[in-house]
Structure formats: structure tokens, C-alpha cells
Amino acid sequence: MDGRTSDTNCTNCGSLLSGRFCPECGQKRFTPDQLSLARFLSDLLREFSSLDGRIFRTIGPLLLKPGTLTLAYLSGEQRKYIRPVSLFLLFNLFFFLAGYRMGLLNWSITYANGSEGLRMLEQRAAERGIDPAVFVSNMETIFKEYQRSMFFGVIPAFAVVLYSLLFFRRRYFVEHLIYSIHYHAAYLLLLPVVLFGALKVLGVIDAVTGWRSVNLIGRDPGIVVFVVVLMAAYHVIALRKVYHFGWIAASALSILVSLLSAFLMVPVAREALFWIVWYTS
């Protein structure tokens, strides 16, 4: 043997081995045949198919059984599903490829700080001696770049809201954080899909009847009502499951929580992004 393997000790950390996996660092017992191409490919395939399985096992409950994943995570049932943060990263990517291009949360820096923003940008362009149109367009690019990370701020902010509202429940902050991550992951996936579906259905209805029902949810303020109702419906079920609320308490709380969530996600996040770009660029 070439000294890389040992029957009794982990090749990664040196701990004594008792089974297929190291009890200290978790690495699988190493044998040189793992380096053969056939083994490498079959391991790769197994890893992908288990990831696939985990994705499908996770998406169903996330969309159709709100709160189920959160409850599972909080009671220690964790390996079965995709980890909350990975789930969020996946759907954040999906949202900015799909929903954002449909116009959802697609903001411009020129109105992110009300009517003041554009004037401030033009003034700064003048101070720096840059063509205002070029300067605003550059700032717009940075703004849109930063916006892809906005949920890294929105998610903990929403967890703070839950922590404050449910303080009497004496839960750990991280429990609310997991709720917040799962909820936003569901939101990022559900919103574009449901909205797209609803608009298609209304489009067909309009084509048949000659109505203009698409306008009901296709623009402000209808779309805001649609989104808040969708969020509230999700929260009612999730809050009941995770925090064991009754129907009446969960319904009242879900409306409050959905409005606060919409508030954080749009005006607060938008203005915060403006100031971040303003002070860093």
C-alpha cells in the first residue's frame, strides 16, 4: 500500500473509525478504488440523483403545505430536505431570471427615493462634472446589481418582525429566521408562477368575453392586493403549523404579517437600496 489508507483511522482527521463514516469529521472511509473513474462517475451520479430527490421532496411541501418544512427543520428532521439557505439561493436565482423579468419588484433608482432621488443624482453628477444621463444610467446599473441581494436584508428584517410580534412565545431568533427563509423561498417561486398562470387564465377569459379582467391584477393597485392575499393565505397555514395558533389568531396575525412583509419588501427595501448605492458609489 502507498500509506494513504488505513483500516483503523480516518484519512482526513486521524480519528478511530468504527463504521463507514468517520464519527468525528463525517468523511466516508477512504479506499483507493474511490479514485477509479468508474467509482468516481457512479458517486457523481448518486450525488446528483439524491440532490434531485431532495429537491422534489422539498418543493411539494414548500408550495402546497406551508410551514411543514419549517416545522420539520425545527424538530431536527433536516437531512431529508434541501437546507433552508440553499433553497433560498436557488429560488432567488429563479426569481431574478423569471419574475423580475416579468416586471415584479423591477425598480428604477430614479424613483427609489421618491421624487428626491433623481434630483439628488443629477446634483451629484453636476458636482463631479459628469453628464447627468450617463451618471444616472451608471447608478441604475449598480442599483439593479445590488437588488439581486436584497433578500439577504429582507429575510432577517422579517425575522426581527416575527421575533418582536411573537416574543411571548419564547422561541429562539433562529426559529423565526428559518420561518422567514422558507416563506421567502416559497414567495420567490410562487409569485411568478401563480401570477403568470392567473394572467394567462384571465387572458383567455378576456379573449372569449371581450372584458379587460387582466387589468384587475396585471397592474397597481390590483397586483398589490393579489400579492398580499396570496401571502396572507400562505401565512395562515404556516403560522398555525409552526407556532400552533388557532384559526382566528392565525388569520388576524397573517394579515398583519403580510402587510408588514410587503412593506419591508417594497418601500423599505427600495429606499434602503437607494441609500446603499448613494453612500457606496
Ligand SMILES: [Zn+2]
Ligand atoms: Zn475524520
